[in-house]
Amino acid sequence: MNDTPQRADYRHFQPIVTRWHDNDVYGHINNVTYYSFFDSAVNTYLIEQGGLDIHDGETVGFVVSSSCDYFASIAYPELIEVGLRVGKLGNSSVQYELAVFKAGEEEARAAGRFVHVFVDRASNQPVPIPTGLRQALERLVA
Template sequence: MVSDMGRVAAADRSAYGAFRTLTTRWADNDIYGHMNNVVHYSLFDTAVNGLLIENGVLDIHGGEKVFLVVETGCRYFSEMAFPDVVHAGIRVSRLGASSVRYEVGLFRNEELSAAAEGHCKRQAETAQPV
């Protein structure tokens, strides 16, 4: 969706089918008092991996496959900071033979519009023995 000013508008919660609740930490705040950009990517990764583990798709200790991140991106709409609770909405936007593109919306506390929206494309690879 595009806003009146030509900027892409944040999606609302109804655009996502699965949700995971994540907590923020004091260390997530930067010197300006809001969440640093790198934390958004960590939340995307945590939400998707948690969903995959819960559904038996990813076994981080003995699975035959690993899912390498080969592409990421993020749009920021509003600030988040500790002690906010983040609700990560997750959807699959593209499913290929060996890759998946996930889209994740980060919703601050009970807000209906995403504070940030990102994507990550993951490629399945055979796990290497440790």
């Protein structure tokens, strides 16, 4: 039985082109870079599909928890696709489940999770997820 996440497990895909400086001295994408891929995939989705205004919006998302498991390496240059789904959707928080795939591959090279808590920009206090964002996130619920 294979426990590696599969492409069919995800609802949305964000293409990303790796960059020269993503590689580390061992010749593959450095482990911390995967968190950047996750953050970029989620925020691109929230901006494009949920109307998140990262510059002037009253609500912002803070990452409060994250993790990643690695199954196989990737190296520059490579086109990857980050699969995205929502594992848990609360009143003010959401747990994303993500996986990194080489373009066209069915099996993930890495998979991770992170939690956003949505807060009021001015007070940094948790607030209910705004309607547009919630609707976009509901489309990703696994």
